[in-house]
Amino acid sequence: MLLPTLLLSLTIVLILLIAVPSLRRSLISTPLGKVARKQLPKISDTERAAIEAGQVWIEGEFFSGNPDWQRILNEPYPSVPPEVQAFLDGPVEQVCQMATDWEIYQRKDLPPAVWKFLKHEKFFGMMIPQEFSGLGFSNLAYSAVMVKLASRSFTHVATVGVTNSLGPAKLLLRYGTPEQKARYLPRLAIGEEIPCFALTEPLAGSDAASLTSRGEVFKGEDGQLYLRLNWKKRYITLGAIATLIGLAFRLYDPDNLLGLGHDVGITCALVPRETPGVVIDHRHDPMGVPFFNSPIEGHDVVLPIDQIIGGVAQAGQGWKMLMQTLAAGRGISFPATCTGVAKLVSRVASAHSVVRQQFGLPIGRFEGVEEPLARIAGLTYVVDAARLYTCGAVDSGAQPAVVSAIAKYQSTELARTIVNDGMDILGGSGICRGPRNLLANVYTAIPIAVTVEGANILTRTLMIFGQGVIRCHPYLYDEIQALYDSDWVAFDRLLWGHVGTFIHNVGRSIGLGFTQGRLAKAPVSGPTAPYYRKLSWASATFAILTDVALIRYGGSLKRHENLTGRYADALSWLYLTSAMLRRFEAEGRPDADLATVEWAAQYGLVQIQTAFEGIVSNLSLPVVGTLLKPLMGLGLRLNPLATLPTDRLGHQVAKDLQTMEGMRDRLTAGIYLPTDPTEALGRLEQAHTLSHQADPIHRRLKDAVRTGQLATDGSESLETLAHRAGLLTQSEWDVLMAADEARKDAIQVDAFTFDEYEAGSTVDLIDAPQPLLSDRG
Secondary structure (H helix, E strand, O other), rough: OOOHHHHHHHHHHHHHHOOHHHHHHHHHHHOOOOHHHHHHOOOHHHHHHHOOOOOOHHHHHHOOOOHHHHHHHHOOOOOOHHHHHHHHHHHHHHHHHHEEEEHHHHOOOOOOOHHHHHHHOHHHHOOOOOHHOOOOOOOHHHHHHHHHHHOOOOHHHHHHHHHHHHHHHHHHHHHHHHHHHHHHHHHHHHOOOOEEEEEOOOEOOOOHHOOOOOOEEEEEEOEEEEEEEEEEEEEEHHHHHHHHEEEEEEEEOOOOOOOOEEEEEEEEEEEEOOOOEEEOOOOOOOOOOOEEEEEEEEEEEEEEEEHOOOHHHHHHHHHHHHHHHHHHHHHHHHHHHHHHHHHHHHHHHHHHHOEEEOOOOHHHHHHHHHHHHHHHHHHHHHHHHHHHHHHHHHHOOOEEEEHHHHHHHHHHHHHHHHHHHHHHHHOHHHHHHOOOOHHHHHHHHHHHHHHOOOOOOHHHHHHHHHHHHHHHHHHHHHHHHHHHHHHHHHHHHHHHHHHHHHHHHHHHHHHHHHHHOOOOOOOOOOOOOHHHHHHHHHHHHHHHHHHHHHHHHHHHHHHHHHHHOOOHHHHHHHHHHHHHHHHHHHOOOOOOHHHHHHHHHHHHHHHHHHHHHHHHHHHOOOOHHHHHHHHHHEHHHHHHOOOHHHHHHHHHHHHHHHOOHHHHHHHHOOOOOOOOOOOOOHHHHHHHHHHHHHHHHHHHHHHHOOOOOOOOOOOOOHHHHHOOHHHHHHHHHHHHHHHHHHHHHOOOOOOOHHHHHOOOOOOOOOOOOOOHHOOOO
């Protein structure tokens, strides 16, 4: 009787400790909090600005372990309004017609006529409000323009993107003084000023605290305050032709003239190019893509103090300004660019798969080609869904920093996969450069998107999960604040709420695991309902694994980048798969898209499953982990969230992508499609159309051979024999001949004379205008 009595007594004491807040706080929470406070890492001002940038949007639902699907499905899903569609069908269509990608590469610049047109039609002022002479476009409208431009040439988006994303205009709109806005925004909108933003340095990339660019405040002989600036920057897009430089530097005030101390902090200022001491006399060559990118230097550059963006009030606030601006902007430009690229590859690879024949069959009917075709279609659907969903969030007023990082990272990585698959399908015609080649330049340009505005390695390991876990976890950020403030009452309340949520998620995960998610409530019925349930199951498991890592590693978790990268993968695919399902609902659940949606959902769940397996295998859990890790790993393998899409499903997706209408047209909507059959894509599209028209005739002839109605010894083509035998009408014969000629033309690759190749051009550019600043200004 002694042991049961003792256990009962201990249980009662434990219940009292937990149930009575004052006892719990003094005997458990406060001692734990004091230990935890000593282990908190020091957070620098730049880290804090990055962590606090933007807002938490639906990504917080996945950290909760129990996502609110009604909220997720009720978030805005935008569509392009008529006035923006008119701009897409008018000026955007026209500028795409003005120069092919090959011509731009041969010139190593946009033609002067294109520069003039871009300025006249206010492409550089799409995001500037109409009151400042801009177009006043929404993020969705800007994104739609970028999709179409990207499908024509990466040079277009590199040129137009900077002026509308992280150029001075964005910072001026948010932080500029009324005088700065009135002076610069109208000139930026019409291209009278060409902007760039200079942040990266040889010794300071991701680590902004290492900026060596320096500014000092001093008083001039006229009694006014000035800045003396010295800097060396690199990788500055449009820098070589910029007339207005946005500059990030560390500001010092030796005489405390601003009253902000000696080291004021990172600051942003506007530097006119013609200012004495500005040196721009070189350019970089980013993968051979002919957009302007250059180093910029400044030596003893003197400016009035009011050239600080936002005036003296924003001195020292530059890093916060940049982080807040990037928090939303990162998720707009690159997903749009990558969507345009993905849609172009989908169009090209699917048409080539129909037009190119081997062994008497279009190559798209071979399973080895069907596999990458299905992947191209499924991932293109996902990238576009994430683009639209993220645009809807930003246009509704949200600034989803973590979602923006996910959108940037995943869209560029998925686009890289899509382009690689497209190149594999095109084979030799994909690697021989020339005016007929549609993918080689995209293939070389993709690493640029992967690298800029936060290299993907950094984005994955530090931003998506490192920032995400602090900001989006339902308790962590507030717990850290309570610890820093020694607010033990708040910490006690948060800690035990956290414990309760963890226990609840453990129960949910176990229950959902045993039932393969069937206990979760789906917000829809029909074929996509199981994917919502499995995502709920995945969210509960993700929340548990997140808490386990926080308990095990605490503040040192950010240094375990292999682990945080896997957590980032899981979180990314929770978002991407949700965005894709949201798209399917918003667009009316079209039957033509269902196979692609199911393929993409299964693929997304497998990526989450893979991330979970990697996390469990690599978590360091002393003592209890010896037993727990094998059990968790075994459970994940024996009861996976999903397996890769079946070959049968992949076959259906690949087949849908190669058809004339339906899913193919819907998937690639919004890109530039030339109607001129002498252009590369126009030629391929014509061959694709004629091949489909000829296909039923070919099938009938093959049936005639099988039934003995038609015999061939190989000396003449089947079409010729059938025509002679009267099995073809004249119109059918004409269709077959036209398709055959179009096919032969479409599969040709470019070849140059020795002189043309050695000159590096098939176009005589001796008298062409050189890419000077005067061509653009």
